[in-house]
Structure formats: structure tokens, C-alpha cells
Amino acid sequence: MNDRWHKIGHLHDIPPLGARCVLTPFGRIAVFRTADDALYALEDRCPHKDGPLSQGIVHDTSVTCPLHNAVIALASGEMSGPEGGRTRTFDVRVDPASQAVELSLEPRSAEFVRPDRPLAAAE
Amino acid sequence: MTEKLVIVGNGMAAGRLLEHLTETDPGRYDVTLFGAEPRVNYNRIMLSPVLAGEKRFEDILIHDEAWYRTNKVSLVSGRRIVGIDRAAKTVASEDGAVVSYDRLVLATGSDPVMIPLPGHDLPEVISFRDLDDVERMTAAAAKGGKAVVIGGGLLGLEAAAGLKGRGMDVTVLHLAPTLMERQLDPSAGYLLQKELESRGIRVITRANTKAIQGGRHVESVLLEDDTELDADLVVMAVGIRPNAALARSADLEVNRGVVVDDHMQTSDPDILAVGECVEHRGTCYGLVAPLYEMAKVAAARLCDDAEAAFVGAVTSTKLKVTGIDLFSAGDFAEGEDREEIVLRDASRSIYKRLVIEDDRIVGAVLYGDTSDGAWFFDLLKEKADVADLRETLIFGRAYSGGAPLDPMEAVAALPDSAEICGCNGVCKGDIVSAITGKNLSSLEDVRTHTKASNSCGSCTGLVEQLLSVSLGDAYDPAAVKPMCGCTELGHGEVRRLIVAKELKSIPAVMQELEWTTANGCAKCRPALNYYLIATWPGEYVDDQQSRFINERVHANIQRDGTYSVVPRMWGGVTNAQELRAIADVVDKFEIPTVKCTGGQRIDMLGVRKEDLPAVWSDLNAAGLVSGHAYGKALRTVKTCVGTDWCRFGTQDSTGLGIRIEKFMWGSWTPAKVKMAVSGCPRNCAEATCKDVGVVCVESGYEIQIGGAAGLDIKGTELLGKVDTEDDAFEVIVAVVQLYREQGWYLERIYKWMARVGLETVQAQVIEDLENRRALFDRFVFSQRYSQADPWEERIRGRDAHEFAPLADLTLKEAAE
Numbered sequence: 001m002n003d004r005w006h007k008i009g010h011l012h013d014i015p016p017l018g019a020r021c022v023l024t025p026f027g028r029i030a031v032f033r034t035a036d037d038a039l040y041a042l043e044d045r046c047p048h049k050d051g052p053l054s055q056g057i058v059h060d061t062s063v064t065c066p067l068h069n070a071v072i073a074l075a076s077g078e079m080s081g082p083e084g085g086r087t088r089t090f091d092v093r094v095d096p097a098s099q100a101v102e103l104s105l106e107p108r109s110a111e112f113v114r115p116d117r118p119l120a121a122a123e
Numbered sequence: 124m125t126e127k128l129v130i131v132g133n134g135m136a137a138g139r140l141l142e143h144l145t146e147t148d149p150g151r152y153d154v155t156l157f158g159a160e161p162r163v164n165y166n167r168i169m170l171s172p173v174l175a176g177e178k179r180f181e182d183i184l185i186h187d188e189a190w191y192r193t194n195k196v197s198l199v200s201g202r203r204i205v206g207i208d209r210a211a212k213t214v215a216s217e218d219g220a221v222v223s224y225d226r227l228v229l230a231t232g233s234d235p236v237m238i239p240l241p242g243h244d245l246p247e248v249i250s251f252r253d254l255d256d257v258e259r260m261t262a263a264a265a266k267g268g269k270a271v272v273i274g275g276g277l278l279g280l281e282a283a284a285g286l287k288g289r290g291m292d293v294t295v296l297h298l299a300p301t302l303m304e305r306q307l308d309p310s311a312g313y314l315l316q317k318e319l320e321s322r323g324i325r326v327i328t329r330a331n332t333k334a335i336q337g338g339r340h341v342e343s344v345l346l347e348d349d350t351e352l353d354a355d356l357v358v359m360a361v362g363i364r365p366n367a368a369l370a371r372s373a374d375l376e377v378n379r380g381v382v383v384d385d386h387m388q389t390s391d392p393d394i395l396a397v398g399e400c401v402e403h404r405g406t407c408y409g410l411v412a413p414l415y416e417m418a419k420v421a422a423a424r425l426c427d428d429a430e431a432a433f434v435g436a437v438t439s440t441k442l443k444v445t446g447i448d449l450f451s452a453g454d455f456a457e458g459e460d461r462e463e464i465v466l467r468d469a470s471r472s473i474y475k476r477l478v479i480e481d482d483r484i485v486g487a488v489l490y491g492d493t494s495d496g497a498w499f500f501d502l503l504k505e506k507a508d509v510a511d512l513r514e515t516l517i518f519g520r521a522y523s524g525g526a527p528l529d530p531m532e533a534v535a536a537l538p539d540s541a542e543i544c545g546c547n548g549v550c551k552g553d554i555v556s557a558i559t560g561k562n563l564s565s566l567e568d569v570r571t572h573t574k575a576s577n578s579c580g581s582c583t584g585l586v587e588q589l590l591s592v593s594l595g596d597a598y599d600p601a602a603v604k605p606m607c608g609c610t611e612l613g614h615g616e617v618r619r620l621i622v623a624k625e626l627k628s629i630p631a632v633m634q635e636l637e638w639t640t641a642n643g644c645a646k647c648r649p650a651l652n653y654y655l656i657a658t659w660p661g662e663y664v665d666d667q668q669s670r671f672i673n674e675r676v677h678a679n680i681q682r683d684g685t686y687s688v689v690p691r692m693w694g695g696v697t698n699a700q701e702l703r704a705i706a707d708v709v710d711k712f713e714i715p716t717v718k719c720t721g722g723q724r725i726d727m728l729g730v731r732k733e734d735l736p737a738v739w740s741d742l743n744a745a746g747l748v749s750g751h752a753y754g755k756a757l758r759t760v761k762t763c764v765g766t767d768w769c770r771f772g773t774q775d776s777t778g779l780g781i782r783i784e785k786f787m788w789g790s791w792t793p794a795k796v797k798m799a800v801s802g803c804p805r806n807c808a809e810a811t812c813k814d815v816g817v818v819c820v821e822s823g824y825e826i827q828i829g830g831a832a833g834l835d836i837k838g839t840e841l842l843g844k845v846d847t848e849d850d851a852f853e854v855i856v857a858v859v860q861l862y863r864e865q866g867w868y869l870e871r872i873y874k875w876m877a878r879v880g881l882e883t884v885q886a887q888v889i890e891d892l893e894n895r896r897a898l899f900d901r902f903v904f905s906q907r908y909s910q911a912d913p914w915e916e917r918i919r920g921r922d923a924h925e926f927a928p929l930a931d932l933t934l935k936e937a938a939e
Contacts (some may be wrong), residue, residue, distance in 0.1 A: 006930070006932055007930075008929055008930035008932070009929045009930055013924060013929055014929070015667070015668060015924070016668070017642060017668040017669075018667075018668050020924065020928070020929035021928045021929060022928060022929050022930045022931075022932055023928050023930070023931040023932060023933050024932045024933060025932070025933050028928075031929065035641060035642050049682070050683075050684075051684070052680075052684040055672040055675075055676075055680060055684075056645070056672070057644075057645040057648060057649070057668070057669065057671065058668065059640065059641075059642050059643055059644045059645060059648065060640055060641050060642060064644065064645030066671065066672040066673075066680050067680070067682065069645060071645075103930075103932075105932065
């Protein structure tokens with residue numbers, strides 16, 4: 001299943017605690033890198049009001065959306081808090097030999113879910 | 124007729140005595156207070172934090188001028204009393220004035236002991252006693268170089284740590300084999316020495332100083348074993364001696380100190396004495412708690428309370444060097460009928476030792492973990508029988524009696540006499556009665572009314588628990604709101620500790636201040652990044668990943684993920700060439716909206732992120748730079764046309780606005796800063812709702828501060844009025860720098876001002892010219908590292924990755 005993986009760049013192209021975007025036929029995917037070099041790929045769209053998650057501040061394994069401070073778990077794409085909401089996640093991996101970053105375009109979670117009520121923590 | 128009370132000496136004992144007196148019987152005496160130092164009463168034990176740069180003089184003031192006025196105390200500062208005529212009941216000051224008394228209180232304190240070594244009178248040999256000494260040390264440290272501290276006791280070590288913190292190369296000479304041998308046993312002395320050495324302070328014990336060498340200035344210190352140490356500054360901190368000269372000259376009974384009985388009365392019934400000048404039952408005291416006790420007794424005595432008595436005190440000691448936890452109390456010499464309990468944890472550098480005699484604690488030394496100090500001290504003072512606690516005693520209160528005691532119950536169980544704040548000698552009873560009697564509801568209230576937790580702050584937790592115990596659910600601990608969920612600490616505490624512990628990176632802050640998350644959150648990281656950049660300009664490297672997106676890409680993110688771009692227009696003035704360049708950029712990049720901002724700028728909205736560098740490049744080519752409309756920074760200086768055009772203009776408001784903006788752009792601030800300069804009181808630039816505003820008048824410049832026209836609407840308050848444009852300029856820069864140093868992240872100027880008080884701001888930037896200049900200079904220094912146009916840097920390729928997608932899989936996918 002080698003076709004499944006698309007080489008998108010090198011690990012050092014993504015700053016630690018940062019993100020880069022990949023343009024795909026399904027829209028933007030944000031690839032995040034944590035402090036300990038774990039990678040996560042999510043649709044670059046906040047469940048709350050479509051904010052570009054790639055532009056947020058990354059902390060531990062979460063990102064805070066730049067528009068209204070929703071916090072999204074990188075692993076599951078789920079918004080923290082009682083409101084619910086989820087963005088789609090994708091598989092991403094690093095080739096241990098070359099440090100090349102490879103992305104799969106098959107969404108792991110198919111559905112994008114809006115929160116069921118207004119964001120309590122919005123500031 | 125009101126009786127006349129004269130107090131000689133304005134130190135901490137006298138200050139405390141006056142507090143008791145004005146509280147118990149305010150109108151009783153007509154009080155005249157003579158202080159030899161040319162200033163008001165301050166907290167002398169907090170000079171070490173002042174030397175360390177953790178506090179300013181204003182922070183350690185006990186009574187300001189207003190206090191003396193309110194309490195009708197005539198304060199005569201800077202004048203020494205040289206004689207007492209006991210028969211005539213008068214005192215005489217050095218300038219010949221004679222004042223009569225009915226009752227006299229001597230509170231003349233103590234003098235530092237200066238060993239008469241050869242060279243001890245060179246100008247760079249100083250003691251560590253008052254604010255003048257601190258100022259001399261600070262000035263010497265500013266030149267760098269080497270300092271030798273003679274004396275490894277409490278004061279010597281605090282001086283050493285302070286000088287080291289100010290960048291000097293410091294050596295401590297100590298006669299005994301281990302440091303602080305009067306308060307610490309050898310093991311704790313060793314741990315302390317190791318800790319100081321790890322901070323780069325050289326410690327030589329068993330060091331017998333022979334001479335201080337140098338011609339007109341100090342050059343070196345010579346030891347008995349002929350070791351020679353280079354020195355630019357020598358601090359002598361070998362002890363204090365009661366200052367009893369005045370009493371002696373008046374033929375009062377004096378041994379080492381002025382002899383007093385249990386009622387603080389000297390050999391003359393009309394004369395009392397308190398503080399370090401006193402000798403009571405053969406003992407002289409140099410720590411603050413017993414002095415406060417004496418002050419209380421003396422005040423009671425002056426109010427005819429015959430019962431009040433001072434019966435001596437067991438003292439406890441804490442070293443006020445940030446990051447070193449050390450406590451000692453009582454007597455810990457070994458003895459035949461004494462046993463000891465010792466706990467060591469080498470990996471955590473913890474050492475605890477209790478000395479027990481007849482099932483009672485007689486001495487305690489704690490190093491590394493002093494949280495049980497107060498508890499042990501209470502058991503010691505109460506002479507409590509600890510036989511039943513013996514097994515777990517050393518593990519502290521939490522383990523005594525089996526199950527760990529809930530900290531709230533523990534505090535509730537403390538007796539009223541339990542000392543909570545060691546620095547200011549405040550007991551549980553004082554705090555609880557202040558809380559209930561004066562309806563206090565916050566930590567700040569308690570600090571204001573009782574002084575507890577107002578000095579070193581190590582008892583803050585206990586005070587909060589007392590608030591909880593006393594008020595139940597009515598106490599809202601949010602009064603000290605943590606910065607975010609990653610820490611218990613509030614913004615103020617974090618700012619203080621960054622300076623005190625010299626924390627210079629975000630990981631260092633998180634490690635040292637025990638953040639509970641691995642790398643913070645979106646609330647604390649930008650705040651820490653700002654605190655570090657403002658505290659260590661030129662040294663700290665800005666962390667892009669801790670910046671909110673707007674500050675990372677120098678544009679404002681919009682709801683659809685596009686950005687808005689605002690070039691700077693100095694003072695709101697533009698010209699045809701700039702407008703043409705803007706028009707061209709709008710056409711070329713198909714920017715959908717062009718709009719004027721509230722601060723007299725042009726905003727281009729709807730720019731795609733990928734286009735940002737190219738947009739900036741075109742704007743830069745026309746001389747336009749980033750307007751920082753996106754930052755916690757100086758935004759705009761709005762102006763009117765002033766004397767250039769307006770028939771009402773009184774000053775060149777446009778010129779001043781441009782001058783301020785060109786000087787201050789690029790500096791980061793806790794929250795956004797908007798300014799304005801109006802050329803006359805008609806105020807067309809709306810300066811009186813800005814963070815900082817200037818209203819020009821015929822006779823000069825009114826500087827206004829703390830306005831808001833957003834979530835809150837608030838007119839400014841007058842900071843001060845100055846005559847010249849240069850003065851206005853300096854005040855504005857200084858006040859912004861003060862805000863940069865004190866403000867909490869996202870705290871606008873008006874909120875900062877409400878927190879610290881307009882008067883304190885005025886004192887620092889209007890009244891104290893030297894301080895104003897120092898603030899100005901610090902701002903100038905920090906600007907050396909911040910005035911680079913971020914647009915220009917990015918056009919040259921900095922952070923290029925920010926703006927382009929990592930990969931484009933759209934075509935690839937289509938081809939497959």
C-alpha cells in the first residue's frame with residue numbers, strides 16, 4: 001500500500017510546537033509537530049468556526065485555535081470541553097531513515113462535527 | 124494638656140511602637156519622632172531583597188509621609204539627638220534645637236561593627252545596615268568587578284547573594300569553620316556553603332582577615348595565611364553593637380545595651396527603651412520578632428497598662444536569599460541529656476534536625492524544606508511535650524498523629540499566639556481578628572492591614588488558609604488568580620521570580636516554577652515570552668511558537684483566515700507617494716477592502732497569507748513599514764494638526780506625536796498601547812481616552828494616562844503637567860517603561876494603574892527625576908533590540924516557511 005503515503009517534506013521543515021499546511025483536493029491539512037517530535041495531521045479547520053488550526057499555539061498534544069481559543073486534541077481531533085465538536089484527522093509518519101514526512105489522505109475519522117452549543121471558553 | 128512623647132530613632136521598633144500607640148490611644152500623646160536617616164520608616168530587614176533587585180525602596184516603606192500627617196506625629200528626619208537632660212526633661216539635637224518631653228523612648232538601634240583592620244577606612248569598605256549602604260553597593264556593583272564580604276552570617280550572605288546577582292565576582296570570608304554557625308549546625312552550614320558555591324560565590328571559611336590593602340582605593344584583602352584576594356569593594360558584615368551612647372551620656376544604666384526591665388523601662392522611670400539598643404535580662408536582640416514584642420509592651424506601658432511585660436524571646440531565623448530555604452530556631456548545641464532526630468535526603472538536598480531535651484524541642488534546623496518551621500517553632504516556644512509525636516515528629520505536622528492532617532484543620536488548630544509571618548511578627552490571632560473585625564476578604568487586604576505576608580511572602584499559603592478558615596466559602600482565593608491552569612502562581616509572582624531567580628527561557632521558568640504541564644498553554648506561553656523579552660532585552664531569544672499568530676506573521680488574522688495589513692503612518696500623516704503605493708498594492712493583490720482605522724491609519728483587509736511577504740515588499744519599497752496593528756505593542760499615536768495649521772493650536776502636537784512614535788515603535792508591552800497628542804484642550808485627537816495622551820496647553824503639556832474606550836470606557840487621569848516638550852517626551856517614555864516592567868500580560872494601562880495606584884506611578888515618573896531618567900534609559904536599551912522592521916526582515920527571507928504551504932498535493936492527486 002505504498003500509494004497511500006505522500007511524501008510532503010522533511011521533519012525539520014516543521015518547527016517544534018508548530019505546524020505547516022499541505023494543500024489537498026479536500027482542502028488544507030495541517031501537520032503539527034510536538035515538543036518531542038510526534039507528528040499529527042488534522043484538517044485545518046476548527047469545528048467551532050472554521051479557524052485555521054495550523055495558525056494556533058501548540059502545547060503538549062493540543063492546539064489552541066487562533067480565532068476563539070477552542071482547544072483541539074491533536075490525536076483525536078476533538079474539541080475539549082462540554083460542547084463537543086471534532087475535526088478530521090489523518091495519518092502521518094516519519095521515515096526513520098530519511099526523516100521524510102509522509103501523509104495519508106485517507107481520513108481516519110470521516111466526519112467533521114460542529115459543537116452542539118456555543119463555546120463557553122471563547123474569549 | 125496633652126503629654127509630650129519624644130521618640131529617638133525611627134527604625135522598625137519605633138515604627139511598630141507608634142502603630143500600637145496610635146491604635147490603642149490615638150490622642151494621648153503629642154509625639155515628636157527623631158530619625159537620623161534622612162527618610163521615613165522602612166522595613167530594614169527587607170534591604171536584602173532591595174539589594175538583590177527583587178524589591179524597590181517603595182516596596183519596603185512602612186510609613187510614608189502621609190501616615191505621619193494622618194497620625195499627627197511630627198517627624199524630624201535626618202537630625203541626630205546628641206544629648207538628654209534628664210533633670211530638665213529635654214533632648215537636644217545636633218543643630219542645637221531643644222525639645223522637652225514628658226515621656227521619652229530610646230530606639231537608637233545598633234551600629235554595624237567595623238573591625239579596625241588596616242585599611243578599614245578606605246572609601247570602598249562599607250557595612251550593610253541602611254539604605255545608603257545598599258545604594259553604595261548597588262552603585263559599586265554597576266561597575267562590576269570583585270567584592271569581598273567579610274562575615275558569613277545572615278547579613279553577609281544576603282549581601283553576597285545580592286552582589287552576585289548584580290554581576291559581581293563575590294568571595295565570602297568567614298572566621299568560623301562553617302557558615303552562620305550561630306544559627307546553623309555544621310551539616311546545614313555545609314549544605315548552605317555548597318549551594319552558594321554552586322551559584323558562583325566563593326566561600327573561604329576559617330579565614331582570618333589581616334588587612335585591607337590599597338592606596339586611595341581598595342585593591343585587595345590580605346588574610347593571615349598571606350592569601351591575597353583582589354577586591355574593588357569590601358562589605359563588612361561581622362555583627363552589630365547596640366547603640367547606647369546617648370543613654371550612656373545621660374547616665375542611664377548601660378551594659379552592652381541600655382538596660383531595661385520587663386516593662387521596657389530604663390533606670391529612669393520616664394524613659395523607656397526598645398529595639399536593638401536594649402539589653403534585657405542580659406540579652407541583646409538583633410532579630411525583628413523580639414523587637415516587635417518590645418514595641419508592643421512599651422506602647423502598652425505608655426498607655427498605662429501595668430500588666431504588659433516582655434519576658435525574653437526565643438528567636439528563629441530565615442535567610443532571605445531567594446531559592447535557599449533555611450530555618451533555624453532555639454539552641455542546638457549537643458549535650459548529655461539531649462537527643463536529636465535527623466532526617467537527610469541528599470538527592471533533594473534536604474536536611475532537618477531537631478534537638479530534644481526532656482521530651483521538648485529546644486532547637487530546630489531545617490534546610491531545603493522549611494514548611495514545618497513554624498510548627499516546630501511553636502512546639503518549641505510552647506515547650507510542648509512531644510513524647511507522643513516522637514516517632515513521626517521529624518516528618519512534620521502532616522505526619523503527626525498518624526493520618527496526614529488536612530492543612531486547613533492544621534491551620535484551624537493553631538493557637539492564636541502561633542506566629543504566621545516571621546518577617547513582620549504577626550500571629551494568627553492578629554490576622555484572624557483583623558479579618559473578622561475589619562471585614563477583610565482578600566490576601567491584599569490582610570497584607571495592608573496586618574503586614575502579614577507583605578515581606579518575603581513565604582507565609583502566603585498560611586494566610587490564605589486563615590482567610591479560608593475565617594470566612595468559609597466567602598473567601599475567594601481568586602484574589603490571587605493563577606496565570607492559567609498550568610500553574611498556581613499569579614502574574615505578579617511569576618514576574619518577580621523571573622527576575623529573582625534569573626530565569627531566562629520558557630523551559631527554565633516552567634522547570635523552576637514547577638509548571639504542571641509539559642509546555643504550557645496558549646495563555647501562559649505568550650505571557651512568559653513577553654515577561655522574558657521585557658526583563659532580559661538583548662539576551663532572551665524571542666520564541667516564535669509562543670507568539671499569537673498575529674505577532675508571528677505581523678498581520679491580523681480575520682474570521683476567514685485571511686489577514687489585514689496596516690502600514691505605519693507616523694502621527695497619522697501621509698503623502699501622495701505613500702497613498703499611491705497603497706493603491707497599487709490593493710490593485711495588484713486584489714485586496715477586497717480598504718478602510719481607515721480608529722487610530723488614523725489605512726487598513727487593507729482580506730490579504731492571503733501566502734501574499735503577505737510580497738505585499739510588504741511593495742509597501743517597503745515606498746518606505747512604508749509595519750504598523751504593529753497586530754501586536755501587544757505601541758499601536759498608534761493619533762494627532763491633530765496643532766500649531767502647523769490649526770488656529771487654536773498651542774503646541775506642535777503633530778511633531779510631538781511623530782517624535783514619540785518614531786522613538787517608541789517596535790517595543791513590546793503587556794497589552795496594546797494607544798496614544799494621542801491633542802494641540803489644545805478642544806482635544807480633537809481624543810487624547811483623554813487613550814492609554815497615554817497629551818493635551819497641549821499654552822503653558823505646557825498635560826500628560827494623561829489610563830484611558831480606555833473599548834470593553835470599558837474610562838477617561839484618563841492626569842499624570843502630571845510639564846513645561847517643555849522634552850520633559851513630556853521623557854515622562855511618556857518612562858511611564859511606558861514602568862508599565863512594561865510591572866504590567867501583567869494583557870493588562871491594559873488603566874488596569875495596571877488601578878492595581879498599583881496612580882500616586883505610585885506619579886512618584887516614580889514625575890517626582891523622582893533620577894528614577895524617571897533610569898526608566899528612560901532602560902527603555903532606550905531595550906529598543907536597541909526591538910526596532911527592526913519585521914516586514915523587511917521577512918522580505919529578506921526570515922521565517923519563510925511560515926508563509927508557504929509545505930506541499931501541494933492537489934495537482935498530484937488529480938494526475939493520479
